[in-house]
Amino acid sequence: MADIGGGAGPSVPRKRADARRNERTLLDAAAAAFVASGVDVPVRDIAARAGVGVGTIYRHFPTRADLIVAVYRHQVEACAEAGPELLANSDTPYAALAAWIHRFVDFVATKHGLAEALQSGDAAFETLHAYFLDRLVPACAQLLDAAVAAGEIVSDVGAYGLMRGVGSLCIGAGTDSNYDARRMVDLLIAGLRVR
Template sequence: MPSASESKGASARSTRSDAVRNRQVLLDAAAEVFVASGVDAPIREIAARAGVGTGTVYRHFPTRADLVVAVYRHQVEACAEAGPALLADSASPFAALRAWTGLFVDFLVTKHGLADAMRADSGGFEALHAYFLDRLVPVCAQLLDAAADAGETAPGTQAYELMRGIGNLCAGSDDDPRYDPRRLVGLLLQGLRQAE
C-alpha cells in the first residue's frame, strides 16, 4: 500500500500532467481560431473550441499577448519537429518539402497580426523572430538538401530565401478572396523541381 507521501507525489504528477495537457489543448484550439479569425478573435471562441471556460484560458495565459506568444512558440516547435518526421514518412524528399511548406504557410497565417498584438514589446517580437529563424531555417535547409540530393530539385536554393519568398507571398492575402497564397506557393515549389 502506497504511503501518504507517495500518494501525494502521484497526485501532484497527475495534476501537472493534466495542466500540461490542458495547455496543449488550449494552444491547439487558439492556433485553429487564429487561423480562422485572426489573433483578435474572442477568448470565449478559443475556450469553446478547447472545451473549457474562459477562466481556464486566463489562468494559463493572463493576457492576449501571452497567448499569442505561446501559440507562436508552440507552432514554431510543431513546424520544426514536422520536418524530420515528414522526411522519414513521405514518398520522396520533395513530397516532404511540399507538406512542410503547407505547415509553414499555416504557421504564417497564424503569425499574421502578431506584430500588432505585441506592438508595445518590440524587443520581445525581435527575440521571437530570432527564435523562429534559429528553429526553422535549419529544418527547411535539411528538406531542401534532401530534395536536391535525390535529384528532385535544382541545388543552390537557400532555406532563408525560400522561407522569405513564401512569407512574402502569404503577406498579400489580407482579406482578399481573389488572392490564394497557397496556389502561388505551389507554383514557387514547382519552379524548384529539377528539369527531367
C-alpha cells in the same frame, strides 16, 4: 536527511501528459481564433473553441501577451518538428519538402493573424523573430539538403530565401478572395524541381 533525487540539484516539475495535451488543445484553439477573428478575440471565444473554462486560460496564460507568445512558439515548434517526421514518412525528400512548405504556409497564415500584436512594441514579443529563424531555417535547410542529395531539386536555393519567398507569396491571402496563395506557392515548389 539524505537527498532522494540523486544530487544534481532541485528538480523542475514536469507537466503531466494530460496537462501538456490540454495546453496544446488550448493553443490550437487560440491560434484558430486568432486567424478567424484577430488577436483581440474575446477569451471566452477561445475557451469555447478549446472546450475549457475562461479561468483555465488565465491560469495558463495570465495576460493576452503570454497567450500570443505561447501560440506563436507552439506554431513554430509544430512546424519545426514536422520536418524530420515528413522526411521519415514521405515517399521522397521532395514530397517531404512540399508537404513541409504547405505546413509553413499554414503557420504564416497564423502569423499574419498575430502580426499586428507582434509589431506592437510589447517587450514580450522582442525575441520571437529570432526564435522563428533559429527553429525554422534549420528545419527547412534539412529538407532542402535531402531533396538536393536525392537529385530532385536545384541546389542553389537557401532555406532563408525560400521561406522569405513563401512568406511574400502569402501576404494578402486572407484579405483578397481573388488571390490564391497556395497556388502561387505550388508554382514556387514546382520551380525547384531539377529539369
